[in-house]
Amino acid sequence: QDASKWGLNMAFLDKSKDFPVGQVCVNFMEGDFRDYRDVLEFGKDMDIVTIEIENVNTRALYELEKQGISVYPQASIVETIKNKGLQKDFYTRHDIPTCPYIKTNNKADVYALIETGKISYPFIQKKCEEGYDGRGVVAIMSQDEDHQIFEEPSIVENFVNIDMELSVIVGRNADGQCVTYPVSEMVFNKQGHLLDMLVCPARIGEKKALQARQLAEKVAERLDIVGLLAVEMFLTPDDRILVNEVAPRPHNSGHHTIEAFWVSQYEQLIRAITGLPLLQTDHFQPAVMINLLGERGFHGTPHYEGLDMILEVEGVFPHIYGKAVTKPLRKMGHVTVVRDKLSDAIDMAQKLKNHIKVKS
């Protein structure tokens, strides 16, 4: 949609025309972005190819690069990032602070680590591949939960004390111009990995904010990425900032940029991959973003309860993704609240969160 403002000729690949992108984009190819031939067939006549999720067939991206097509982010970066083990090794290699981790090939490896005391309860296990939105991640609190340990190649990490989870969106173009958005604060729900609320700017001091943005920029530069990079970080009680993980694409923690900034993450991505100058992000309004998740216990055609109230208020921006079916905790949309004062945005978002429910 952002590209269409400029009359750019865009095409999209996804599994079904009924998926959200199929409803707003004219040049659409049905296919599986995990499939080598589909990605190659789709990309071979393009000038530039980019991604909105990292689980794309990397082999096909390499092949497209070989054919002289500009693939941004570059195939090797997608390959590194989509495997959590490779991603972690990259941080280690480049002196980027991250939580200590150990790589495991199977369940037996994990048990061995426990027995030898190299890892202790509670700990986190993350599958190297196919982790996304809290999937492929498990917290093992005690021996009673050992049955939940994954068999797949993984990384395991001891619990780290965290004061706050932060995110910085970075844009970077082929000239090496690099622009960061102000730090966002990700407030997670008690149960675990679901984002409760995204708050921008993060309620941290200026110095820490600058430090987080510089660290995010460093990751982008060391990756040599062209495109967008969302850098998720932990702020620890002893004031260290650790990189948790990155995503080389438009990110949930940047949705608020659509309304709160003069330049959205999507426009910044288009600028980055087409070689246009990136825009600074100095002008913005405080914003809070909440996800609209499918309510537990409901499965089927979505009904958005409480949407009416959300549509009455100035500076409240609902986005409904148009998915045909709601499932428990499925991301069905999001709402951004923009206010002159951050505390007002937080209050309003909390009110809306209690009010809107995606049922069926």
Add this chain to the structure above:
Amino acid sequence: QDASKWGLNMAFLDKSKDFPVGQVCVNFMEGDFRDYRDVLEFGKDMDIVTIEIENVNTRALYELEKQGISVYPQASIVETIKNKGLQKDFYTRHDIPTCPYIKTNNKADVYALIETGKISYPFIQKKCEEGYDGRGVVAIMSQDEDHQIFEEPSIVENFVNIDMELSVIVGRNADGQCVTYPVSEMVFNKQGHLLDMLVCPARIGEKKALQARQLAEKVAERLDIVGLLAVEMFLTPDDRILVNEVAPRPHNSGHHTIEAFWVSQYEQLIRAITGLPLLQTDHFQPAVMINLLGERGFHGTPHYEGLDMILEVEGVFPHIYGKAVTKPLRKMGHVTVVRDKLSDAIDMAQKLKNHIKVKS
């Protein structure tokens, strides 16, 4: 595009898939909106039908209404507005201040008015039908220009002294809720009817601004319109505000609402016709909009000279409509400049205006 944020199921009718809307909308029907059967065929399965230009076949709109489809703006309003004679008569009937006018059926009528002294040079003649963007309008400065007088049914008006041309966009839903945007000032070029620059808010006092918004609201209410109404007005040296003409649809003088307001004219239209609450327009940033017109002397595939500079500056928003061919003075796009201070926006817009050229 605004409707797609909410997952609304939209469909569009225009002459060619190559037209701008065909490039961004999936449900597209090729057809002529001036044709009775095309409009009927297109509209018969819709819940709600709206327009983006008033030259739609009105008879078909009436028929759709008869079939129980919600046509907004209503067929009778489109019929009144698209004929300048009927539109003027409407103002007279409802005590809405407007420039004095006389209706004529043909050239001979105009000559008779001149001879009897009921009209005198210089005067303006506007064709009743098919006037749009300065087309169908002629200024007859002296007897030497009599050969330019139109044969078609028209209205003629003596020149009125004008200090400023103003525009107010009104949204109104079926419940009668009515919302106006702050007044915009339309700065025209010396030669005549081409908009040089749109400035919002208009550089007039608060009292006059309120008066203009109230007058615009009155027109919308008397029309009983559901949808959007752009009300173009003259501010005279003796401080009267006269309605010049109205358009029952998203309007060039509201393009800046996309970036400068929390709610764009397009979203407001969707709200109005779907029966949602309209949003207030209190939060906005000063903005200036310039049209990108095809340069004189160029005809063919457009090349946007100077676009690079426009893409470098934060708060400068180019919109390229994606038209396949540029012609002299054809609207090929627009640029909105948003700034904290209006004077800064004006300065920047003037700079851009001298810099960007649509050539071929």
